[in-house]
Amino acid sequence: MLEIKNLHASVDGKAILKGLDLSIGAGEVHALMGPNGSGKSTLAYVMTGRDGYRVTEGEIVYKGRDLLAMSPEERAGEGLFLAFQYPVEIPGVPNTTFLKESLNAVRKYRGEEVLDAMQFVKLARRRMKELGVSEDLLKRPLNVGFSGGEKKRNEVLQMAVLEPTLAVLDETDSGLDIDALKAVADGVNALRSPERSTLIITHYQRLLDYIVPDKVHVLAGGRIVRSGDKELARELEKTGYAAFTGEAA
Amino acid sequence: MAVSSETLETVRSVTGGEYKYGFVTDIESDFAPRGLNEDIVRFISAKKEEPDWLLQWRLKAYRFWTGLEHEEPKWSKVQHPPIDFQDAYYYAAPKEAKDGPKSLDEVDPELLRTYEKLGIPLREQEVLAGVAVDAVFDSISVATTYKEKLAELGIVFCPFSEAVKEHPDLVQKYLGSVVPYSDNFYATLNSAVFSDGSFVYIPPGVRCPMELSTYFRINAANTGQFERTLIIADRDSYVSYLEGCTAPMRDENQLHAAVVELVTHDNAEIKYATIQNWYPGDKDGKGGIYNFVTKRGACRGRNSKISWTQVETGSAITWKYPSVILQGDNSIGEFYSVAVTNNYQQADTGTKMIHIGKNTKSRIISKGISAGHGQNTYRGLVRMLGKAEGARNYTQCDSLLIGDRCGAHTVPYIECKNRSAIVEHEATTSKISEDQLFYCRQRGLGEEDAVALVVNGFCREVLQQLPMEFAVEAQKLVGISLEGSVG
Secondary structure, three states, rough: EEEEEEEEEEOOEEEEEEEEEEEEEEOOEEEEEEEOOOOOOHHHHHHOOOOOEEEEEEEEOOOOHHHHHHHHHHHOOOOOOEEEEOOOOOOOOOOHHHHHHHHHHHHHEEEEEOOOOHHHHHHHHHHHHHHHOHHHHOOOOOOOOOOOHHHHHHHOOOOOHOOOEEEEEOOOHHHHOOOOOOHHHHHHOOOOOEEEEEEEEOOOHHHEEEEEEEEEEEOOOOOOEEEEHHHHHHHHHHHHHHHHHHHOO | OOOOHHHHHHHHHHOOOOOOOOOOOOOOOEEEEOOOOHHHHHHHHHHOOOOOHHHHHHHHHHHHHHHOOOOOOOOOOOOOOOOOOOOEEOOEOOOOOOEEEEEEEOOHHHHHHHHOOOOOOHHHHHHHEEEEEEEEOEEEEEEEOHHHHHHHOOOOEEHHEEEEEEEEOHHHOOOOOOOOOOOOOOHHHHHHHHHOOEEEEOOOOOOOOOOOEEEEEOOOOEEHHHHOEEEEOOOOOOOEEEEEEEEOOOEEEEEEHHHHEEEEEEOOOEEEEEEEEEOOOOOOOOOOEEEEEEEEEOOOOOOOOEEEEEOOOOEEEEEEEEEEEOOOOOEEEEEEEEEEEEOOHHHHHEEEEEOOOOEEEEEEEEEEEEEEOOEEEEEEEEEEEOOOOEEEEEEEEEEEEEOOOEEEEEEEEEOOOOOOEEEEEEEEEOOOOOHHHHHHOOOOHHHHHHHHHHHHHHHHHHHHHHHOHHHHHHHHHHHHHHHOOOO
């Protein structure tokens, strides 16, 4: 599904990723953990093609194709989805409009027929029910005045509607109370399937109690310094990252 | 229907650039000879078989205008080379059978196809959309749909020139009563040479059951378009009116100086919406329409209401201030505006709300979007006169900038002569953020679709004021006019 080889990337001329290797197979859930400033979000933005994140070396192959050669919207069309750490507010654009435009843009890219308003509402309602998201969320302007929990749930709703093949969750757990955390985890778990892969970026092991990963990686100093199974996350919780940052240096 | 340059050369050689009474009929359009003088004014009036009082009114305006020479308004922020008013045609009509079309069947099929390209299939609209359309092509009204149906209710909706013939009393009573011929340079010019436009009269107690709509198009080269629209809502009546405008691409700048007058009597309401998409010039600022328009409404009656909504995406220069004079007690004036300037477009637009009556209210919502080298100015006046007890105004001016070469300017004037009146003004300026665009693109939207989505969100409050089918159209238009503004 995803092969990242020797990835070097910089932001504003400052090297952040320094030779990152990561391989995620179809249907797998990986967790990427690491201290602040280790390059976790940078990786998410490099993968999704954000301006200002320059790849200086290495490659990313996604579904057998050169991911870095694609525009952000092409990557989305190819099934790459990022649940943002800080979902962006767009005043005046109803959540439902945004979701419908997104879905139809992605469907168009895939050569599928676009959904009309009725078909879309039906689909959105079904997903909302599955995720326990209140319908009122759809009518409000995108993320405007949403609580932290609502924003994160809305990201998961978008994910459920867009049905990506590779989802990257960037600190989706940060700032959530335990109920919201569970709801988000349920949403992600419901989407688990043999064709769909997930990369969960997080500081804490907490979310991994609810979404059990196949593999856990520790990112420090711009590289993966250690990989293991879910036990690695528990170990980290006890020892902290200090040992790893030392390792990286 | 486009007039080829050879044809224009023919016209030039025939007329020699000077007035020789007569006009050329062996081409696709009837032109008045190039230039402007008293004889041209007489020519236009004669061509339209107008009564003497109207000719005299035109001449009064023309003489006043000659006294104003080089007195074009200079106070706005727009800049353009001086306009040579003698280097334009003031009358151009698509060639027609002498008596004009009696029904759509008699309209030149070429012309109807042009309208279809513009997205206003008259035939279909008549059947499907429930919108009555008066289509003005260059200077004359081509067809007015739905007229008979409206006539049953006593509603008059017809080309201005026809109203002059069939409802002279109404025209004479109201023409120039809101925008006098001496009002301003361009309105005065319009008063002298106006060619056609729409006329609407809604009788007492009648609620017009459908949207009335006019479609303007400048087709012939070097032609100024000077339409004149007059809408009267008698007491207890209601009408919603929409005008759309386009012009083909031309290298030269073309002048469009329209005048619109609205009058509401007791308890009457007029909603007037404009979707203006005149040719804006190319990306280097060459060509495009100079849209210098005077629009004003008078709430003469108690509890009456006038609401302007405009979506201004076209024209090289837009200079217009749809205003409301709030005479009647408890009357309400509204102005909802979206103005988009991309490339080298300039817009200086806003409104005037003149509060005269007691408890009069006004609301101004202006959304300016600047991209490329576009310059966008909101200019507005809120005036509370001494007797405007309890009058209220709320103004909100929001500017959105795309890129770093464009400009947004807000120039509000507030004059308050009554202690009990309340005036509120809010303004914001923001840039379209990279965060927003990236978020949209990550969800699969192309860059231009992302811009269109964010901008439409910004304009939503205004676009919501438009009738449903036009709101969708306007949304698309806003997106299209910003193409090429990012990346």
